[in-house]
Amino acid sequence: MNTDEIARLVGGTLQGEGKIEIRGVAALEAATSDELAFAEGDRALALAAQSQAGCILIPAGKSVSGRTTIAVAHPKLAFIRAAEALHPPPVVAPGIHRTAIVSPEATLAANVSVGPHAVIERGAGVGAGTRLGAGVYLGEDVQVGAHCVLYPHVTVYPGARLGDRVILHAGVTIGGDGFGYVFAEGRHRKFPQLGQVIVEDDVEIGCNTTVDRGSLGKTVIGQGTKIDNLVQVAHNVRIGRHCVIAAQTGISGSVEIGDYVIMGGQVGIGDHVRVEDRAVLGGGAGILPGKIVRRGTTVWGRPARPLDEFKKMYANLSNLPRLAEKVKELSRRLAGKYE
């Protein structure tokens, strides 16, 4: 694509040369003369003047002298669109690898690609255009939607349902037994783990993340939610739509999470917590069992508090040595002068 074509694609205003051939996208500081970069913010715009990029996406109303630029309302989003056009996903020839084991009672739609050593059990279904990597395992009655990508060594336990355009990265497990026991007669008896996992459309889940099935009901991950690597989602958790959950976060059983919730990494959420829509949980935040995080609140710390309160507490904590000193001094003055 040349720069004119990219400007049209992203609906932006070209300044400079329209016939520069662009072969890919790159970071501002690494881009070469046939690559597209983007610059948002003052620091990036200052760097843009020195960039070797063939073309730079910049915010509307800005300019970079001497460079070919495309001005758009949202440069980073335009960059995503251009990258999708310049780097289309690898074309994988549909077909079932000869070493894959596909039950005759499984149902595969058109244009499905099944990698080496994948296993698809009885009753499972795979939607059109979905790609299953090497060694992927789909248990009995698993339903996978259309245009999904399951990377190598993903395991989906029996009965789970994935929507369309779901991406599961390598080593993800969906539908493992929940962690529920009843202690009786000196040992832990396993509570029945008979429920299901529902992963809705457009969900992406990172490497080696684990999502347990509901014990009796369902574990649900809502449409458009994105989950990072090594996250734990326990039995009967319900996560809403368009949430973002960073790596190594752990969500205990029966937690309810609203829509558009954001969690940093290593968050820990006790069981039966409710996190309402648009709440933000800072990295490492810990929510005690049964608590409610209110709509739109930002919380921080362990146990978590509203961000303002956390900051104040933290400042006081830092000031504690001085406070102790002050109390000692007051004590001395009181003693010395008046006793």
Add this chain to the structure above:
Amino acid sequence: MNTDEIARLVGGTLQGEGKIEIRGVAALEAATSDELAFAEGDRALALAAQSQAGCILIPAGKSVSGRTTIAVAHPKLAFIRAAEALHPPPVVAPGIHRTAIVSPEATLAANVSVGPHAVIERGAGVGAGTRLGAGVYLGEDVQVGAHCVLYPHVTVYPGARLGDRVILHAGVTIGGDGFGYVFAEGRHRKFPQLGQVIVEDDVEIGCNTTVDRGSLGKTVIGQGTKIDNLVQVAHNVRIGRHCVIAAQTGISGSVEIGDYVIMGGQVGIGDHVRVEDRAVLGGGAGILPGKIVRRGTTVWGRPARPLDEFKKMYANLSNLPRLAEKVKELSRRLAGKYE
């Protein structure tokens, strides 16, 4: 099974209709007329009156008017027993899948089921009725007991020993090298990792959890202990019997854990810690290296303290802004009045 039969099975007292056909178990609020539910606690018993369940297990001495109930000493435990009868584990036909690679020098007992693409190396042994999922890997000389279930993509390194009725969920690794190095001549030299892992009878381990071999000695997980997903058990750790360890907990090298210990999620235990019998470690608790958690103690926080002390400290912490204010006021009064 009908309700009479279930009452007999769980040793309970039926109130209502004995010939209701029950096909499965379900949660109180979701159960239908051919399903069994249970109700414990006032809230659940209140809900029970509205439940559509065909039959409800309730505590002895309670009743729910207008519903068919079975009164038992321990409704949840009775529910487990009924669920085991109503939902027997899937019958897997014994046999070795044609794509599995089994060494001629491995020993497989009767009625073993080996899934597609599983690999069993030389000297390994598998006990009667054990089921190995797709892609399971058993290294040389691994011994697996009877009636175990290893889900897809489990890796067992050479020499590990699993007891009977062990359940390893998808992606579990047993026997990886411990993390031990000696820094010399400007680089980290690997300490020998030659030890073993012993997993005793009735242990269950969740998805993607990792258990390292002993460096020289053994890593041991005691009988009946249950471990959740994404837990790290380092080299030479010894975990006692009937412990419960929730997700994402990390246990460092050479830690000793007694019997009946309970740990919440995301607990972190430094090396050479000793956790005595029946201790409880709250979610996110952190134990500094070399510490001892005494028998029966409940600890909380990071670094962990006894629960009472933690609560008091935490209350004081919350009160810190007021305390600082008070000190300022005292200081003013002292200055204003007497200087």
Add this chain to the structure above:
Amino acid sequence: MNTDEIARLVGGTLQGEGKIEIRGVAALEAATSDELAFAEGDRALALAAQSQAGCILIPAGKSVSGRTTIAVAHPKLAFIRAAEALHPPPVVAPGIHRTAIVSPEATLAANVSVGPHAVIERGAGVGAGTRLGAGVYLGEDVQVGAHCVLYPHVTVYPGARLGDRVILHAGVTIGGDGFGYVFAEGRHRKFPQLGQVIVEDDVEIGCNTTVDRGSLGKTVIGQGTKIDNLVQVAHNVRIGRHCVIAAQTGISGSVEIGDYVIMGGQVGIGDHVRVEDRAVLGGGAGILPGKIVRRGTTVWGRPARPLDEFKKMYANLSNLPRLAEKVKELSRRLAGKYE
């Protein structure tokens, strides 16, 4: 090997019997008459007198009466050397298992061993003497150096590069997509994840650890660095040489880590942090986004502080109930006496 030969191998001074046949290494308390142990520190040296070991490595200048010993400058290092000689890694016959799927467009050097059900895609290369375990997956254009060991179920996404003598334990994923999205029009759009992972020589990575590719640039793990189990390394992270990173640590996007850095378990590092050479991050430490940990500093706590400061703060925190009491008392005295 006999004790004379071991003394020569480690360059130590034998005291006692030179012709004792030694067949392996063991811990001091478990070693038998044909095994070698080591003793460092007073406690171990005291134990050495009772050890059944055939021979004990001890520090130069020390002696253990009645036992055959070899005195060396660094007993633990000498123990490593002897262990390497006594327990050579298992000889794996080179060859490609008949069930492995190797692209005709992949390049395999001499003496490579490829396990059952491994998959090597087009354009990938594997160096001399490297061993790929069962089910290992190498994506397109992956380059693996010489004398590496990849344990079962490792997944390497397309384009990653591993140096020589790299060890990846079971379930490791290299090159998964970074966790980057742009929120626009009510949903999260995936930022392009087109970058690479570079793992340099002599790196070892523990079970089920995940290393993401750079979004546009590279994720780099420097020479000789050792990473434990279940660690998360995000996109565009750069880790220097000879670092040690313990289990369950999470490193966010674009973090830069110097050389010889040490991290305990469950450390959490926010994005764009810089950790300079030889810094030490205590177990569970949390570094806020954008912070710098200075060269050689030891930090602790969450948010992390220099160790001295953390200790002082922690002592003050423990003392908080008494401080509150003191303030109350001052208040009473001030009120009682002078108002």
